[in-house]
Amino acid sequence: MLDKVKHTQSALQQDAQRSIYYPKQEGVIFPQIPSFASVEEERRHRKERLVAACRAFAQQGYDYGFAGHLTVRDPEHPELYWTNPMCVHFSQVKVSNLILADHKGRVVEGDYAINRAGFVLHAAVHEAHPDIMAMCHAHTVYGTAFAALGRPLDPISQDAAAFFEDHIVIKDEAGQVAVEEKAGLSVCDWFKDVKAAIHQNHGLLTASRHSIESAAFWFIALERCCQQQLLVEATGIKPVMVPPDRSRYSREHVGSEYIGWLHFQTIWDQLSKTQPDMFD
Numbered sequence: 001m002l003d004k005v006k007h008t009q010s011a012l013q014q015d016a017q018r019s020i021y022y023p024k025q026e027g028v029i030f031p032q033i034p035s036f037a038s039v040e041e042e043r044r045h046r047k048e049r050l051v052a053a054c055r056a057f058a059q060q061g062y063d064y065g066f067a068g069h070l071t072v073r074d075p076e077h078p079e080l081y082w083t084n085p086m087c088v089h090f091s092q093v094k095v096s097n098l099i100l101a102d103h104k105g106r107v108v109e110g111d112y113a114i115n116r117a118g119f120v121l122h123a124a125v126h127e128a129h130p131d132i133m134a135m136c137h138a139h140t141v142y143g144t145a146f147a148a149l150g151r152p153l154d155p156i157s158q159d160a161a162a163f164f165e166d167h168i169v170i171k172d173e174a175g176q177v178a179v180e181e182k183a184g185l186s187v188c189d190w191f192k193d194v195k196a197a198i199h200q201n202h203g204l205l206t207a208s209r210h211s212i213e214s215a216a217f218w219f220i221a222l223e224r225c226c227q228q229q230l231l232v233e234a235t236g237i238k239p240v241m242v243p244p245d246r247s248r249y250s251r252e253h254v255g256s257e258y259i260g261w262l263h264f265q266t267i268w269d270q271l272s273k274t275q276p277d278m279f280d
C-alpha cells in the first residue's frame with residue numbers, strides 16, 4: 001500500500017498549473033514550489049514547515065492544553081510520521097523537539113512522549129489512505145462549537161465554498177476520547193476524497209495529499225468558516241447561499257491543495273522572519 005505514496009511535488013505543480021493564481025508573469029517575485037536534491041533536504045523542509053504550522057496554531061489560539069496534533073509523513077519512510085511533542089505548547093515546538101512515530105504510536109526518534117490518543121486516530125487515517133501526506137487536528141472554540149450541531153458548513157461565502165462537497169461530518173464515536181484504534185478506523189472509513197472533517201462533539205480535522213502547509217492552512221480556514229457561520233446564524237436572518245454550481249467553481253479555484261499551500265507562504269514568511277528559534 002505504501003508504495004503508492006508518491007513524491008508529491010510534481011502533483012502540487014500540476015495542481016498549481018490549473019490554478020487561476022499560477023503566475024504567467026516573468027521576472028516577478030512569487031512563491032515557488034520547492035524541489036529537493038536529497039531526501040535529507042526534503043525531510044528538513046517538512047520538519048521546518050511542521051514546526052511553522054504548530055507556531056501558526058499557537059498564534060491562532062488553538063492551544064487547549066495538550067490537545068491538538070499535527071502529522072506529516074517522512075519522505076524516506078512514509079510509514080513513519082513526524083509530529084509535535086506531547087505537552088509542549090505549540091509556540092515552543094522546534095525542529096529539535098519533533099518526534100517521529102510509527103502507526104502504533106511508538107516513538108522512533110525524539111525525546112518526548114506522544115499524544116497516543118490523538119496520534120492513533122491520525123495514524124489510522126494515514127494507514128488507510130496512503131495518499132494523505134499530512135493531517136491537523138485541534139480542539140478549537142468555533143470548530144468544536146460548530147461540531148456540536150452535527151451539520152456540514154453551508155456555502156455562505158467564497159471562503160466557505162472552498163469546502164463545498166469537500167468535507168464530511170463524522171458522527172461515529174462522537175464525544176468519546178479517541179483512544180481506541182476503533183475510533184480512528186471509523187474516522188478513516190469516512191475520510192475519503194475530502195480535505196476536511198467535522199467530528200461531531202469533538203472538533204475539526206484536515207488532511208492534505210500534498211503538504212503540511214496545505215493541511216494547516218485549510219484547518220485555519222475551516223475554523224474561520226465555522227466562526228463566520230455561527231456569527232451569521234446568531235443574527236437569526238437566513239443567509240444567502242452561493243448556488244451549488246458557483247460553489248463548485250469556487251472550490252476548484254480557491255479550495256485546492258495548491259491554494260492552501262500558497263496561502264501558507266504568508267504564514268511561513270512571517271514566522272520564519274520573526275521566530276528564528278523554530279529552526280533550533
Ligand SMILES: [Zn+2]
Pocket residue numbers: 067068118137138139178202203
Ligand atoms: Zn481531539
